[in-house]
Structures are given as structure tokens and as C-alpha cells.
Amino acid sequence: MPAVELTRPVKSVPMFSPELSRTLGRILTLVLLFSIGFAATPAEAATNLVKNPGLETSTAGFPECWERSGYGDQVYTSGVTSDARTGNVALKIDISSHTSGDRKMMMLKTGPCAPAVTAGRQYDLSVWYKSTTVAAAMTVFRRDVTAGWQYWTDLATLTASNSFKQKTVRTPPIPAGTDQITWGVSLYGAGTLITDDYQMIDATESVPTPTCNAGVACTKGQWKVMPYESPVRGIHAVVLHNGKVLLVAGSGNDTAAFRAGTFKTAVYDPVTGAFTNVATPVDLFCAGHVQLNDGRVLVMGGNKDYPTPDGTVGFKGLRNSYIFDPATNAYTRTNDMTAGHWYPSATALGNGDVISLGGLGEDSKGTAFTEYYKSSEKRWLAWNEVKQTWKWWGMYPTMVLMQDGRLFYTGSHTFGEGLKGTGASIYDYGTGTITDVPGLQNKDYRDQSMSVLLPPAQDQRVLTLGGGNGHTSVDANRLTDIIDLKAANPTYKPGPLIPQGTLTGGAAQTPNQGKMYVSAVLLPDGTVFETGGALHNRADPVYEASIFDPMSNTFRPRMATDPVPRTYHSSAFLLPDGRVMAVGENPGNGTFDTRISIYSPPYLFHGNRPQIQSVSSTQWAYGSTQQITVNAPVVRASLIRPAAVTHSSDPNQRFVELPMTVNGNNIGLNVTSNPNIAPAGWYMLFVHGPDGVPSVAKWVKLG
Template sequence: MPPAPMWSPELRRGLARLLTFALLCAVGLVVGAPAQAAANLVRNPSMEASAKGFPQCWKRTGQGKQNFSYGVTSTARTGKAALRITIGAFTSGSRGAVMDCAPTVTKGRQYDLSVWYTSTSAATAMTLYRHDAKAGWQYWTDLATLPATKQFKQKTVRTPPVPAGTDRITFGVNLYGAGTLVTDDYRMVDATAAAPRSTCKIGERCFKGHWQVMPYQSSVRAIHAAVLRNGKVLLVAGSGNDPNAFKAGTFKSAVYDPNNGTFTNVPTPVDLFCAGHVALADGKVLVMGGTKDYAAADGSVGYKGLANSYLFDPTTNTYTRTNDMAASHWYPSATVLGNGDVISLGGLGADSSGTTTTEYFDASAGRWLPQNDVVQTWEWWGLYPAMVLMQDGRLFYTGSHTFGIGLPGSGARLYDYPNGKWTDVPGLQDKDFRDQSMSVLLPPAQDQRVFTVGGGNGDVGATAGRLTDIIDLKAANPRYTAGPLIPRGALANGQTQAADTGKMYVSLVLLPDGTVFETGGALHNRADPVFEASMYDPATNTFTPMAADPVPRTYHSSAFLLPDGRVMAVGDNPGNGSFDMRISVYTPPYLLRGTRPAITTLASTQWGYGSTQRITVDRAVTRASLIRPAAVTHSSDPNQRFVELPMTVNGNTIDLNVTNNPNIAPPGWYMLFVHGANGVPSVAKWVKVG
């Protein structure tokens, strides 16, 4: 059924955080004195010193509608004072307190934050804020959800590495519902592990990584790729943009095993060429739409879409048909929602005209809802419109699409599905020339920033651009701002491309270290490949050149993360109708720095929202994250996301704190990575969230 109303608990918490750090920005925080010899960086950690009835070096925070009170209680864990927050009648918002004397911090270092507490409510969150020299105070992340307890209980969480530009941090506990929260004995200590020296001695590879072109080729034209929960890769061709294969009814898919280089051919029921696809919570891949007919040679009739829909089961390597969608779609979007359902928009219909029907897949029932049961806008959203799920349940249309010129509005929109409304978002550069640009939700997903890169226009044959754009979806009125230009690369003839040219058909891959790998692309529609790759660092907003894939990757190409931390690239379909069947695999520099950590045990592979999950590792680790497996085609994978997992560390036993917001991590299977002090990630373990 349709997702939760907009005033969901997740949205209330999101708004509470926004207004809380807005208040922090407005009033400012007092700079604490430099840390002395004592390890604890918190001033007045036990609330014993007070002024005007409130603990010194602490500040009230909160907003919304509720009956609340603050007080200092003698029912303390130690000493004679603790901080009490009580909410009675509750409608919305939150109440909390944070350190007013915020300690200074150092870039790259990590800190263990702890608090002792009692609470009659489980509607609590340990929340972290950071102060940046340019941006001021801002919400950083929720560290953990705290279960209700009558007895004092301690919670300790390690921060992620402090990003560049952050000079102070503060934290506290927020109460999001009726109840009483008591906190005492706060602690903040530097917990940074010494980073071992890199063992890489292979020259340029140490800084740029390296590619390997596999000694075998793909058994199918890899136009669509989906990483499965068993680590294998579903490669879908359908007819593979081959009119002869379409006429013959030759439709192909294959499952590729990166571990042994084998392909298992899969019977493919219809032409799934240019379909949409997304992984569901159970690990099956939902595939919708495809090609009913090719365009006429004289251009009098365009491509036509299918209404068919299938579930691909990775345990049996088979497609099973669901009910049809309400309309036909060629190049449809597919975005998984926080309740596990899927929304699909755009594409071309059975008559080759733009499809205006919004489709909604009820995952629990395994069926597409009838058109009258779905909120409709009757808008045409284009071909493969990139729709990113936001933390409050809305969708953000990033402006990345395939083909098209003169699309209405500013090129990007905030879309409120339950109410059938949208709002234009300003700032996207050259909106009509972002054909086969790519957009990703930057690491970590909790930051709610989207990065849109490159693009051109296949309809008019324009030269692709180097533009990038960044938007903060947490802002009260989000708008795109210009990002750094894509680095220039080399053309097929070895010449360096001109300063004012860029690439379309670009691929962006979220990596376990929180960076974004940019690779592939071309100057023009199905022509002039650009040999360039780079690493984008969200913390510094910069690109660093990396080794380029030696295989051209233009139209119908994709790149995606494998569970071992490498990147696989497939496809290339130039204007002469040929298709490059070679497979390239990229080893990032982080895999050349030393020994990898390993996750030795998982207490469970089934992870609930707001839960704490225990793992053990074989050495000290500094970070943990979940990465949603790729389901990518045509520079489009709006479901790709990196979710930070705040850690509680006790030697080699690690407790990982899972977000309580399913819009941050929609239900499904994720790759779990941990990172050693040398920055090297583990091989991923698979866990199911939700």
C-alpha cells in the first residue's frame, strides 16, 4: 500500500534535528577550554555544577508541540545531580540537551562518546553534531537508539573519522515521545587507532589503482546489471539493442560469478531490454517493462514499451511473472521505498508516447496496484528519471535522465507521492544537457546530499559537459550548487580532450571508504569514448585522477561495486551497432595498502531498525558501513546508498548501531564492510535490514 503519511515519526525526527541544529547555529556554542591531562573531554560530565537551575556547559535543545520540563534530579548514577527531561502530552518534535562547551577535535581522529541513562521511553536517540568553520553547526548523525531501562545503563559509540573542516563536535540524547529521560556521567575520549604504514610498493598503482581486463568475455550483452545477495551478478541483455535478435525472439540473461569467471545462462521470457529493475527486501530482483517493439528505421514511430513484470530469484536463477503494470513502460524508473514497496515513473508506452501513469508495487502482496489505487500526477517524468528516496519519505528527482530536451521546470523536483504533489528545485546547471548524467546519494546516506555528474544530449548531438552539482536535501529550501568539474581525460586517438568538454554515459560507484569512483563515458551520443577515471571525496569536494579503464565504456555501459571491494565495468554499444563484450575489474588504491581486516563472526544476519548488532573482527577497525548492491543501467541506479554504522568498540568485539529510519536504509540485503586503521576494507558480509 502507499507509504506512510508525510508526518511519520521519521519525518518528525528529521524536522526536529533540522530545527535543533538551526537553533545551535543561531545562538552559537561556547568554545570549551583545550583538553587537559584528563582523558575525558566533556566539561561538567556529571552535572554537579549548575547555574540558574541547569547544569553548566549544557544547553537545552528541541522544538515541536509537547508538554515538557527540564530539571536536575538527585536520582543520579554518581554524585548528587543528573539531568532529567520529561515529556507529557506529545504531538510532535523532541526535547534534549547537548554540551554547550564543545570540545575541539582533529581531522581524521575518532572519539568514543558515552552516556549513562535511564528512560521510560524507547523513543530516544543519541545524536551527534559537528561545527565546520564555513558552515557552522550542523547535524552529523544519530549514533544510536537507546532502549528503555529502569536502571542506569551505559551507551558508548565511536564517531566516524572527523571530516576536514570540522573543528568541534557536541552530542546529547533526544527524547522523541512521552516519557522521562535521565542522563549522567557523559564521557568523550580520543579513541584513534594508529594507522600502519602502507605496504604498497608498486609506484603509480599505489595512488591510482589498476585495471584488469578479464581473459574471457561476457556471454550476453550486459545492458543491465544487478548484484545479487549471493555476490553473483545478473546481466540482462534482452534483445541487447540488436534488431535481428528482437525479430528472432532471442532474449538473453546470464548470472556471472566473479569468483570463478563462469556464466549461467538464464531463460528470458520477453525482451527485457531497457526495462527497470530494483532489489526487493527478500533479495529477489523486480524487473518491470522492456521493449515491445523497436523504432521504425525512418523515425516515424519510436520504441514501444511493455507492461510485463517479473521477479528474478537468485536461488533458482529463474524469472517468475507478476501481474502486469497498469500501463506499458520503456525506460521506467524504479525506486524502493522505506516500507519495501516500489514506485515506478516515466518511460514510453505501448504506442511510443510518454507514459504518465505512476506505478506502485506492493511488495508484501507481490503485485502492482490497479491504477485507481495509486496516487497519480499524470505528469511525464521522462526516460529513466533518477528518483532518490529521502529521509522523510519523499522522492527527489535529481535531473538525471536519458534523452530528452526542453523538459519542464528547473530540471529537478521534490516529489511528495502520497499527496501527488511536486516542487521544482533550483540550481541544476544546463538542465537540458544532463542526458545520461548520473546521480548518487553521497556517503553517508544520513547526510542527505546528492551528487549529479556530467551529461550531454543525445537528441541534438551536443558535446558532453564536465559539470557537477551538489544538493543538501536537509536544507529548509534545498537547491543545487555547482560542484567541481570532472577531470579531463584522453580520447581514443590519445589526445587530451578540450578543457570545455566532458562526458555522458558516466558511471558513479560508492566505495567502502566513503568515496565515489567516477569512470567511463563519451563526448558525444554513442561516439568518442573518454578514457578517464577519478575518485571524488565528499569530505573535501575534490576529484583525484585514477587509472582509466583501457576498454571504452560509452552507451549501454555500467560499473558497480563487488563484495570484495573491487569495481566491475561492462558494456559499450557505439553507433555502429557493435557491442564490446569485455569485462574490466578495477582494484582501488585502498586494496594495495596492506592486510585486510576480516569479519570473523556475525551474531545475526537479520537486522532490525534501531537495533544494535554484534560482530567480531580479527584486528582493530575504524569504520563500518552498509552498501546497497547495485541495480544499474543507462547511468541510472537511484537506489545506490552507503549507510554509516556508528560503532561501540570493545577490543575485537564491535557493536554496530543500525539507523531507526527505514527511509535511510530501505529494507533489503546489504553488503557490510569494516575498515582497518590503514583504510583497507574487509570483504563484505551480507546482512538483511528490516
């Protein structure tokens, strides 16, 4: 909605007779009521929820309902100033020397000072400011009814301004269990910041009455199996920034193909259904892969050889590394890694570099080398240029980048038991320290579970779900675990059980049965679609799908299920049009299902899709405000990193909130200033309306 400017009251002079003035006033009132009745925001939106917004009411020389706060090491002063926009008082922070942390003025958390909020609603926060630096951000804390006060998010970075300037930004939907928020402006670098005239109004869009004539698809969604099959086995899937999908098989778990040197890759166009075969230089079966910041795909390792017939020697990992370029549909070789890696991780860092850990080496044993790809130099660093811990991290260890640059090993892995200790840990590459994280349930039975950084990435919460143990063939589990990485001492907490499904032949599962090889896909409405999996190692597919809501920490069960079984070597991932694509199925008899399934979530049956009509630029800078226009009211905007998934592992999958500054159909999107929240690269930009229906994505490049 348009920003509301706060002004000093002025003395009015009558222009009409009293009778005519009353008539005009009644007409104006009717016009206003009519407008409010049909506006996107509720009538109460005009109420300023900030206590003492102009800072004029003071106690002991400091504005009531406000407090000084901050942390870290700085030389600073903070207090009040007469350099105000209105009235006689404004807040001022001056940092003359900055080493770490920030200083801020916030609304008091005590009593009625912190505005009351309602879960699911959105609020426009507005402040007038002057700043000599860009190191200033609108910062929000929230009160959870069970966990108490906690940092929520930085909504927007402010530009420098010598004169008073207004910044208005809309919050994301208030999380479940939150009843109050407090906010202010943080100064996190040397400079001077003055703020005045705060405002907070309810800007929640009215939710239209759902209209759907698609039957059960309105609540369960709908699957469609494509009338063609993939020419390659979809072991690996990467969504490219041109909207196409890279499907990598290598030898595809086929020893005959390996002996013949028949290695396959194809690029699939979901719009036309066309496939383009790509020359594949080596066996990239069970390699690692990650999107680079320029949109190309770095592929590391793969299969040097299959196990010997007597089983005395296992799979061997390759040192080779390649870059796939969507512009040419071709691989180009980079320098080799230090060691071979079969089943390695691959995590994009905030500075554009890539770290790779784990897997099996050329000797079929666990590889303890840390591999580091220096993006600016376009090469893997030599082993002695890398900070080594000499720890083996297992196979496809899921390593999620945290907002402070450390890596969270979630406990999701492939094959066998979890690592020693608690099964989850935080790894600081800079210091080489590894700290166990407690709470992961049944850590030795999370083989081919899946972990995702829950929407939004700014919340720093990870969900781990399912898993089993491929060596012992126990029944897979229905467990989920959730962790808040912003907590002082992060600890996994049990989440809700995965909903029950059915086994092959329609037999109902017992309460203790779950699934491994599970897929979890971030959707543009901020939920997580969970699908696929099997009860046992490479056997007994489970037909179940559900949608997890991070705001309520609950599943919506009984979504439509993929008609094709999806167990070992299967993946599901988001397409730019908001649908979900699923590939793969490689049971124990060695066969492979090459059918492709496409899922349309329920939101695609709930009304017209909003459209992003224009984007001011496709090149986005951190901390910037990017302008778009839309054709209808929208309540949320996000960047979703395109998939690079295999074996229930895509540690780079993330949904980044874009707090909005709304002026009708002109939307300002406030981009995070922290590259660890959103590593540089191409993203899918989505908006969605008050009914949850998302737009088709536009591609933008961040960083």
C-alpha cells in the first residue's frame, strides 16, 4: 500500500459555507467507506500501532517505550537529539569505531510498548531517518509465546541520506505462536544515524473466497505422468537458469554401460518436452554438483570404477571436475581435486566459493580431504592451500550454509549409520572447529533422510525428515527433527511424524513405518512438499505425500501421490512455473524407471495467478531495493534457489524472503545484505497473492 507521510498539523481556513462543507464531508466519507470496503487492506490499517511514535513523551530524558540495545565491540554514543523531523526529539546513534556487532534503538519489550500482532497477518513498518552510512537496517524481534523474545529478521538495508527520508517495508506473515514484535533501526558500521516518526499499520490483504471447480485437486493437487520417457537415467537433476533441467546419469548404475564407456547426460525442456543429448566425458554417476554464481554448474568427482565381483574392493571415486555451461550444453574440464570423491557434498558459500566434503576416494575408502573451489580463480585449491580437519564426513553429507558463514551438518547422509557423536554438528571452516549438535532422533537410522533450510532462510530453521539404514534393512522411520540455528545453543527438537501412506499393493502402513529416499521441495508459497520414498533399502515404495507448513510446524496430509514409485535414485524439485517434477526409481533388481511425473500443487487450482509484469533489473545487488510491477495485489515475494539434487540431498536449496515496500501494483523488494543468507547466483523470483497462488517465476541474478 502507499507509504503514509507524517506531517505537522496546520491551521485550516474555511473555503466553503458550513452547510456546503458538511455536504462535501458526507460525500467524502461515503467515498472513503466505499474505497475501504473494496481496498486490499483492512479498515484498521490506518491505526498506528507504535506507542510514542514521535518520541516526544519522555521519562528521565529518554523517550517512553524505547530503549538502547546492541552487542559487540564499538566506540559509540546513543541517545536523543533535537535534530528532529517533527517535534523536538529524535533518536541518534553515532559509532566512531566499529569492530563487530551493532547498536540500535528498539521499542521496549515490556508491557504494552511492543505492538501486539496476529499470526499470519502482515504489517507495514515505517521510519524517517538520516544516515551517513549504508550500514543501517530495519531490525525486528518477535515474542514467541513459548520460547520468549528472539531475533526475527532484518527487513531492509537503508541508503545513506543527508536529509530525512522515509523507509516503509512490509513484514513477512507473522509466524505462528508470535503475539508481539519490537523493531527499530540497527547501525552496524561506523557512522551517524538519526531516526524519528515511527509507524506500524496492519497491511494484511483481504483473502478472497477460494474458487475451485477442480474437485480433489483443490486440496490434494494433481499428478501427471508425461507421455514420453527420459533418454537418460535421472540420477542427478539440476534446474538451469534458462528454465531447462540438466539430467545426469553417467553410467546410471549400469556396469555394462560403464564397461562400454557409455556415459549419458541430457537437457530437458519442461515446456516443449524436448531432450538434448550432451556429450559426457567420464562416469559422473554419483558425483557432486552445485550452481556457481554465474549460472554454470560445477560437477565434482564421480565413479572411477565399480566394485569387484567378490566385493573385496568397493566403488572408487574420481578426482575429475567439470563445469557444465547452459549456454553451450557442454562440459569443460577444470583442474582435478586433491583426492577422488564418490558421493561428495557440495555447498555454495557466501563469497561464491564452494566447499566439498566426504565420499569415497580412489582407494574405495573414505576421503578425509576438504576440497575448496576458489570461484574468483576458477580452480580447486591445492590441499595445502585449504584448511584441513582430516575428518571424514560420510557420503553425501548434507552441509547447510548458516547466516554467519559456518556449515551445519544436519545428520542426513547416504548409506549406513550416522557419524560418531550426536550425528549432527556445526563446522567452522575458518577456525577448523567442529561442535556436536544434540537432539537428532535415531541418528544411526537417517540414511537417505532429507534436510531443508525452512522458508524463509532468514529464520535459520532446518527440517530433517525420514531415513533408514541401508546396511541393516530396518524399516524406515517417520521421524522429523527441527532446529533453530539462531539459538544460543542450537538443539534439534522432535517435529511431527511424517503422515502415514500405503505400500505397494495398497496395504496400510503400521504406525512405526516411514520412508527413506524421501524428497522435500520448497514451494513458492513458503511451504515444503514432501513426496516419494521407500520402506526398505531399494524396495517397497511408499505412496504418500504431504505439505509441511513452517509457520505452524504441521503437515497437511494426504496430498495426491505420484503414480510412479520413487525410491532409490529418485528426486523431486521445483520448476519455474510452480509445479514439481519427479524423476528416477532404481530398485534392487537393477531396473530404472525413466518416466517423468509433474505435480501441480493445490495452489494452482485456487484462482488466477498474479503476474510479474516488469522487473527493473535482472542484476541484483545485496542490500538493494529492486522494483517490480505486478497486475494484482500480492502479499509475499521470495527468491528460490534452483535445485541441484541427488540422493535426497540438495543442501543449497533455500527460500529467501523479500520484504516488500508496497505502492499499489508497484512493489519494492528489499534484498538481504547478507550473502550467507542468499549465496550469489541465479534465483527464481516468485510473488503470490493473498490466496497463496504464486506467479510464474522471473529469473534474476544476485550478487
